[in-house]
Amino acid sequence: MSRIGIFGGTFDPIHVGHLVVAVWVRAELELDRVELVVANEPWQKLDRPPLSSAQDRLAMVKAAVDGIDGVAASSVEIDRGGLTYTVDTLEAFRAENPNGSLFLVLGSDAAGGLDTWHRHEEIAEMAELVVVDRPGAIGQRPSVAHRVVDCPLLDLSSTSVREWADAGRPLDGLVPAAALVYCRHKGLYG
Ligand code: ATP
Numbered sequence: 624m625s626r627i628g629i630f631g632g633t634f635d636p637i638h639v640g641h642l643v644v645a646v647w648v649r650a651e652l653e654l655d656r657v658e659l660v661v662a663n664e665p666w667q668k669l670d671r672p673p674l675s676s677a678q679d680r681l682a683m684v685k686a687a688v689d690g691i692d693g694v695a696a697s698s699v700e701i702d703r704g705g706l707t708y709t710v711d712t713l714e715a716f717r718a719e720n721p722n723g724s725l726f727l728v729l730g731s732d733a734a735g736g737l738d739t740w741h742r743h744e745e746i747a748e749m750a751e752l753v754v755v756d757r758p759g760a761i762g763q764r765p766s767v768a769h770r771v772v773d774c775p776l777l778d779l780s781s782t783s784v785r786e787w788a789d790a791g792r793p794l795d796g797l798v799p800a801a802a803l804v805y806c807r808h809k810g811l812y813g
């Protein structure tokens with residue numbers, strides 16, 4: 624019976640904070656794999672759409688996870704197209720792994736807002752919720768059953784990466800090297 628972590632995000636761009644969460648949660652919960660699921664059109668961000676295209680964000684995530692044991696990039700939300708709802712993603716993973724267990728991994732900022740998500744009651748039934756703290760949102764928790772995994776706290780967000788890029792700051796060490804090669808090749812983020 625496979626144990627699969629689902630870690631969704633916009634990944635605009637992916638940063639080392641994302642990778643550390645994926646790797647630590649996988650180890651702590653003994654998951655077979657953690658899927659970094661790249662959002663197509665995040666409904667929460669309609670007023671500030673991603674800077675990079677879904678295909679570019681997916682390519683960066685793929686590059687970043689290459690060689691990391693048990694961590695993979697998923698295009699399921701991009702393949703589905705349209706607005707991205709996590710409940711649809713969980714249904715897709717459940718259909719593919721009817722006997723598996725799903726673990727939905729959420730940073731605490733996302734976890735604190737879970738009650739506002741589309742069909743959130745079903746989300747909590749389909750997957751075990753796993754919360755990791757994040758600077759700026761420490762202690763924010765969903766109102767439903769969940770578990771907390773302790774990870775190193777990295778005060779890093781894609782928003783700050785984009786701002787640093789705009790300001791001409793170096794992104795080495797913040798964005799995984801292979802993803803950065805892709806960014807430079809495509810001229811993304813300054
Ligand atoms: P943005 O600033 O564009 O919103 P982000 O850094 O928050 O980007 P997302 O793609 O929005 O990244 O987040 C995907 C998931 O990763 C969310 O569950 C979020 O809480 C979590 N996450 C992002 N950065 C961190 C971090 N530094 N530590 C822990 N969790 C994080």
Ligand code: MG
Nearest residue numbers: 633732780781
């Ligand atoms: Mg975010």
